[in-house]
Amino acid sequence: MAPGNVSFVTEFILAGLTELPDLQLPLFFMFLVMYVVTVLGNLCLINLIGLNSHLHTPMYFFLFNLSFIDLCYSSVFTPKMLTNFISRKNIISYRGCMTQLYFFCFFAISECYVLTSMAYDRYVAICNPLLYNVVMSSKVCSSLMFGSYLMAFSGAMAHTGCMLRLTFCDANTINHYFCDILPLLRLSCTRTYVNELVVFIVAGINVIVPSVTIFVSYGFILSSILHISSMEGRSKAFSTCSSHIVAVSLFFGSCAFMYLKPSTAGSMDEGKISSIFYTNTVPLMNPFIYSLRNKDVKLALRNILSRRQF
Numbered sequence: 001m002a003p004g005n006v007s008f009v010t011e012f013i014l015a016g017l018t019e020l021p022d023l024q025l026p027l028f029f030m031f032l033v034m035y036v037v038t039v040l041g042n043l044c045l046i047n048l049i050g051l052n053s054h055l056h057t058p059m060y061f062f063l064f065n066l067s068f069i070d071l072c073y074s075s076v077f078t079p080k081m082l083t084n085f086i087s088r089k090n091i092i093s094y095r096g097c098m099t100q101l102y103f104f105c106f107f108a109i110s111e112c113y114v115l116t117s118m119a120y121d122r123y124v125a126i127c128n129p130l131l132y133n134v135v136m137s138s139k140v141c142s143s144l145m146f147g148s149y150l151m152a153f154s155g156a157m158a159h160t161g162c163m164l165r166l167t168f169c170d171a172n173t174i175n176h177y178f179c180d181i182l183p184l185l186r187l188s189c190t191r192t193y194v195n196e197l198v199v200f201i202v203a204g205i206n207v208i209v210p211s212v213t214i215f216v217s218y219g220f221i222l223s224s225i226l227h228i229s230s231m232e233g234r235s236k237a238f239s240t241c242s243s244h245i246v247a248v249s250l251f252f253g254s255c256a257f258m259y260l261k262p263s264t265a266g267s268m269d270e271g272k273i274s275s276i277f278y279t280n281t282v283p284l285m286n287p288f289i290y291s292l293r294n295k296d297v298k299l300a301l302r303n304i305l306s307r308r309q310f
Contacts, residue, residue, distance in 0.1 A: 009168035009187075012097050014080075014090040015175045017272055028085035034284050035078045041287030042071040048297060055297075058136040059125070062118045063290055065145055069114060070283035073107035076100060077178035077279060084177065094168075097179040098160060104178065105156035108255070108278070109206045113148035115248050116210040120144070122241055123217040127224045155202050162195045176272060178279070203255075211252050218245070246289055251282045 017027060045067040049055045077100060084090040092100070124135045159181060169189035176183040181199055185192045221241060255278050291297040 009094060009170075009172045011091050011093050011172065012168075012179070012187075013173045014084055014092060014177055014179075015173055016081075016084050016090055016177050024085045028082060031078065031085070031280065032082055034280055035074060035082065038074045038078075038280075038284045038287075039071060042067040042283065045287045045291060045297070046071070058121050058141050059118070061141050062114055062121060062145075065148075066111065066114045066118070066286060066290075069107050069110050070286050072103070073111065074280065074283040076103045076107065081177050092179065097174075097184075098164060100179045101163060101181065101184070102156050102160040104180070105159045106152045109152040109155040110148055111251065111282075112206050112210045112255075113151055114145070115244070115251065116213050117141075117144040117148060118244055119214040119217040119248070122244060123221055126221050126241075151206065155206055158198055158202050162198045166190050166192065166195065176275075180275065207252060207255055214248055214252075244290075247282065247286055250285070251278050253277075 018024075046064060049060045049064045049067075080092065080100070121136060124132050128135060163181070163184060166185075166188040167190045168184075168187055171187045171189070174180075174183045174187065181195075185195055185199075188195075218241070
């Protein structure tokens with residue numbers, strides 16, 4: 001097209017989860033409840049860990065950061081998503097879209113590496129319990145978290161920087177409920193080969209490397225558990241890992257399904273359903289799966305409630 005015939009996009013229209021009018025209000029209330037529970041659950045967990053000194057251990061240090069990430073992560077797109085359910089014009093500005101994309105990538109990649117750090121923490125606790133306090137020192141934990149945020153910053157900058165180099169012409173309807181990478185690539189009127197390569201490389205590094213690390217860690221954990229003679233000891237060891245395995249499987253499985261495939265494979269509707277798991281369900285579930293079966297968290301909650309009653 002000649003330059004005079006091109007109208008560059010200054011705002012996007014989000015198609016949302018569905019175009020059926022009868023489903024907009026029920027979906028609004030469903031995701032509103034999910035978001036409120038997500039915010040309250042993660043805030044409660046953050047306050048419990050921060051206010052109780054006996055929870056200032058490596059495992060709860062990572063859990064504190066995971067709750068903080070989930071809280072921010074769900075807040076990147078859920079308020080806009082809720083507004084779009086009850087609004088006729090689901091518009092987001094170009095700058096707002098790029099900002100949403102950056103923070104989405106940042107917190108998603110952060111979660112990948114925090115979950116990996118938690119798997120390593122469980123490996124040291126079960127396989128090398130006598131060296132646990134030495135190996136998982138405060139310096140090591142802080143370094144792991146710094147590395148997690150550094151990888152997240154690098155990945156988010158790579159995705160957002162490559163997206164900023166693209167040109168968006170007449171088409172401006174994003175077939176999604178937030179500014180995700182693959183739907184944006186489909187709207188570009190310039191070549192997206194470099195972007196697709198970056199998506200495959202960055203997503204591959206940030207999904208495959210943590211997944212392999214977690215898989216290897218749990219391989220050693222399983223081997224150590226099988227060498228425990230008592231059934232009670234095995235059951236206790238399994239219970240400390242079961243919650244983490246559920247969270248990891250749900251998060252990494254849905255992310256891999258969405259990003260580790262060619263952009264032409266499948267439909268964007270499948271991508272929307274898959275993205276609900278890692279954008280809404282995981283931040284909602286994490287406070288519960290890490291606390292309902294956790295005696296330390298229950299004890300801390302009872303102590304706080306009893307002090308307030310007193």
